[in-house]
Amino acid sequence: MSTDGDPFYTGELSVIGRVTTASNLTLVCDLDGVDARVVYKPVRGERPLWDFPDGTLAGREVASYLVARALGWPVIPETILRDGPLGPGMVQRWVESVDSGRRGRLDLVDLVPIGAVPAGFREVLRAVDGTGEEVSLVHADDPRLRRMAVLDVLLNNADRKGGHALEGIDGGVYGVDHGICLHSEPKLRTVLWGWAGEPIEDESLTDIAALVKALPGEVGDGLAAHITDAEIEALGARGRQVLDDPVLPLPVSARPIPWPAF
Known part of the structure; x- marks a missing residue:
């Protein structure tokens, strides 16, 4: 998928507000030059969690989107890791x-x-x-x-x-x-x-089987930038468990x- 010329990936972010109910710093931004809005969560605004010590929360948001995309389920808005006004962070298309x-x-x-x-x-x-x-x-x-x-x-x-x-x-x-x-x-x-x-529907099970099969390849490689090998293996195990007991x-x-x- 080409991202050339898409301001979502490279456009300047202008902060217009903050979600004050969020546990971590969550900013609403406009993309300069286009009529589009995004959510921006800078890594530097994350509060450490003792039970999620590995990686970043921003990375886990991106990894979750990558899983949904691999399944072919448009359940999570497009989510990427990119630079912003407060440094690297999660950027997600506004719903x-x-x-x-x-x-x-x-x-x-x-x-x-x-x-x-x-x-x-x-x-x-x-x-x-x-x-x-x-x-x-x-x-x-x-x-x-x-x-x-x-x-x-x-x-x-x-x-x-x-x-x-x-x-x-x-x-x-x-x-x-x-x-x-x-x-x-x-x-x-x-x-x-x-x-x-x-029961889980057969159509969903077909998609889950395809995800499990793809994990050792390109899908897993993409996830490895954001979560640990053990977490990728656990994702595959959960997928197999669903297939065994749908x-x-x-x-x-x-x-x-x-x-x-x-």
Whole structure:
């Protein structure tokens, strides 16, 4: 794929804002000279994590995108490692998302009153919100979101929060914030448990088989710039496990949902 002349790869980034709710420095930038926006996470703005000591969070975001691209699943916006105003960092194409509030509909992952799960949604758990009201955590029963749940199993995503699943105005569903993925030890934490125990579609299994086959070659070589050999081997092992037992897993840890959940 040629990147010649694409400002996403070489254009100057102008910082226009900061995502203040993010754990690490996350900047919103315009690409100078074109009508395009990106998310920029400089490596120097990362907080060290004791349980993810290898590489960088930016590199893990890029590696997660490379896995999704190898599968042929347009689930993660294009993500690269490049220079920016604060040095090298992750740069990701901006997703213009649907404003669910204005459309009078729920987000892909949302909270509803107990007993009021709407059609087309699946209940994940029941809890108490910040005001003391009993609520249900739900997510859309949407095949685009289901594919994200399968991807998270392969990525060993330790932080799939509700706000990390976006419905684009282009009709796509995208996952963002993959800085703590691809560890060699089991760490899956997600809000997308509504399909747990259900079969994975044959089409997805075909793509996963192709990924596993390609890992020892060009795909693995690309990942090696961002994650360790042990983590690449663990990715292949997770892929083979899915092929051997093609169902979305059930929660097995004491903390299967990230906190906060949004």
